[in-house]
Amino acid sequence: MFSEGAEEDLMHSHPSGHQMLKNMREDVHNQRELIAAAVERLGKPKMTDEEMREQAMKEYREAKRLAKLEDEEAKGNAEKSAA
Structure with missing residues (x-):
């Protein structure tokens, strides 16, 4: 000191x-x-930066996939109600 x-x-x-x-x-x-x-x-951090990025990308892809399914379902419902 x-x-x-x-x-x-x-x-x-x-x-x-x-x-x-x-x-x-x-x-x-x-x-x-x-x-x-x-x-x-x-x-210690539970995940490294690389693991966090990979997890974020997985979550992003899953959210995108679910949004696409919802859009297709909404489009199908709209076609059924129009028919």
């Missing part, structure tokens, strides 16, 4: 420098623990 010289200067230049340094080290340690816990909670 600090170079050795800076730590020495802080400890000698300020009456509570040793305590300040100790508190800073504890704060850094606590922040690292919080970050590690957050990273663990987030975990």
